[in-house]
Amino acid sequence: MLRLYLRRDRIVLPLWVLLLSAPLGSVYVSSVKNLYSSPADLQNFAHTILSSPAQLALYGPIYNTSIGAAGVWKAGAFYTLIGIATILTVIRHTRAEEETGREELLASTRVGRFAALTATLLLTCAACVAVGIVATLSIASAGVPFDGSLAFGAALGASGIVFAAVAAVAAQLSASARLARGIALAVLAVTFTLRAIGDARAGDGPTDILTWLSPQGWSLQVRPFAGDRWWVLLLHAVTTVVLVAVAYTLLRRRDMGAGLIADRPGPTAGSALLSGPFGLAWRLQRGTLAAWTVGLALYGLIIGSVVHGIGDEIGSSQTVRDIIARLGGSQGVEQAFLNTAFSMVGLGAAAFSISAALRMYAEESDDRAETVLTGAVGRIRWAASHLIFAFGGPVVALFASGVIGGLSYGIAASDMGGKFPQALEAAMIQIPAVWVFTAITVLLFGLLPRWTPVAWGVFTAGVAIYLLGSISGMPQWVLDLNPYGHLPKLPAEDFRAMPVIVLLVLAAVITAVGLAGWRRRDLR
Structure with a gap:
């Protein structure tokens, strides 16, 4: 079984291993060394973080002003990201295999x-x-102490192992891979929230009790480069052992294909909404749309809370100001930071749009699309029912993020009339670039259906170009491949209609070609 899973994950597994580890030294620690060259800058940086509840909630506290501690501070988000990766991996190889019947075949x-x-x-x-x-190894290669690097690496790996155990338990609870995945990710979200509230409440004081209820909080409490508290890793170990034991116990007590949470009986008659393809698509897409909208709105809230006075956090570091201006425009630090931050929201919206468009691929792969298309439903009508969410969902999520971010920015700056429109336009200007990624997904689905998941690779490349291109010396032609690089950097620059029109036309043409291919090809 292990060799089978290694073969199936021979591309995905090394990819997320490298993405969650390799950039830590070259991107995070090295950038701090270059940006904050003096002890005074580092001291000011740490003071600003500890006095900002939003920064504490998002990334946690910083425990001293060494290069190592400051370098891995923002990488604290990786404690949650590795949890997402391990949850998806465990559910894919356990409950998803059982749901499709492949595990039962092997069990015979x-x-x-x-x-x-x-x-x-x-x-x-x-x-x-x-x-x-x-x-x-990545962090140590940046010239910081090896002990602190090892402490961070151990805390990062331990966080992932805990959430793998959480996913193992969740896989026993539900007969649906989707629900099992949702349960595990909900636990991840709850523990992140507990840690965020605890760190925001504690500030620069003693660690709050809520932080000790979260595996992400435990990893932060290892405190790499600030004491290296190895004993905290015992919490990860004990929790993992207990959860794994629970998972095996539950597995032994249930039937193959069943879950411990009984499926509730469906209604005797289906809703009138389900009589058409749009209603079915709404039923399939609504949960994901709601989750992404809430998540991006909360991120907008954080942006609006921290952007006012961002110049104080940057301090005297002209290098940081130059990088923010390069990414987000040149008029002012706050406006440039606002554009840069909402570009991250735009990347999240693009991820949602790709997942929504990939729903067509999943429906076809599992033969459900064929069942629908045998009725009086045309291919374009069926595809359009999903593309409404793939193209319209990001608009809803970006609008929610812009509104919430604008309200929090306006309140923080005591200038609602001036700041609210800036945040909203910084969010909504991301739509054309988001739609280009959606269109590429549709193109792959229509012309190269077996390669449709490569849309995630295209998206990952776009993210890498955006995040690293301007600071790594990439050639201009490579930077031009990123749709986000062509957008007007509102509100730090004046609006330019031509690049927006070009991106919209490009998205429309690519989508049309993809739909034409879908209309003509055979079902897989």
């Missing part, structure tokens, strides 16, 4: 009852250890 051979779960946990834990090792 000389494979033990616990083989799938054991192989999955071994694979995921080995990946987390690899993340920790690569992260340690």
Whole structure:
């Protein structure tokens, strides 16, 4: 089983291992060394973080003003990101395999009852250890102490292992992979929220009790480069052992294909909304749309809370000011930062749009699309029912993020009339670039259906170009491949209609070509 899973994940697994570890030294620690060259700048940086509840909630506290501690401070978000990666991996190899019937087929051979779960946990834990090792070497290569680098790598890997155990339990609770994934991610979100509230309440004081209720909080309390408290890792170890034992116990007590949470009976008659393809698409897409909208709105709230007075946080570092101006425009630091921050929201909206468009790929792969299309539903009508959410959903999410961010920015600056429109336009200007990624997904689905998931690779490349291109010396032609690089940097620059029109036309043409291919090709 382990060799089978290694073969299936031979591309995905190394990819997320490297993405969660390799950039830590070259991007995070090295950038801090270059940006904050004097102890006074570092002291001012740390003071601003500890006095900002929004920064504390998002990334946690910074425990001293060394290069290492400041460098890995913002990388604290990786404690949650690795949790997402391990949850998706565990559910994919356990409950999803069981739901499709493939695990039952394997279980009919000389494979033990616990083989799938054991192989999955071994694979995921080995990946987390690899993340920790690569992260340690990456950070240490930036010239900071090895002990602190090792502490961060261990804390990062331990966080991923805990959430792998959480996913193992969730996989036993529901017969649906989607629900099991939702349960595990909900636990991740709750623990992140507990840590965020605890750190925001504590400020620069003693650690709040809520922080100790969160695995992400435990990883932060290891305090790399600020004491290296190795004993905290025992919390990760004990929790993992308990959760894994619970997962095996639950697995032994349930039937193959069943979950401990009983499925509720459906209604005797279907809703009138489900009589057409749009109603079905709404039923499939609404949960994801709501989750992304709420998440991006909360991120907008954080942006609006921290952007006012961002110049004080930057301090005298002209390098930081230059980088922000390069990414977000040249009129003012606050306006440039606002554009840069909402560009991140735009990347999130693009991720949602790709996942919404990929719903068509999933429906076709699982033969559900064929069932719908055998009725009086045309291919374009069926595709359009999903593309309404792929193209319209990001607009809703960006609007919510811009409104919430504008309100919090206006309140913080005591200038609602001036600041609210700036935040809203910084959010909404991201739409053309988002739609280009959506269109590329539709193009792959229509012309190269087997390669449709490559849309995530295109998106990852776009993110890498945006985040690293301006500070890594990439050639201009490479930078021009990123749709976000062509957008007017509102509100730090004047609006320019031509690049917006070009991106919209490009998205429309690519989508039309993809739909034409979908209309003509055979179902897979």
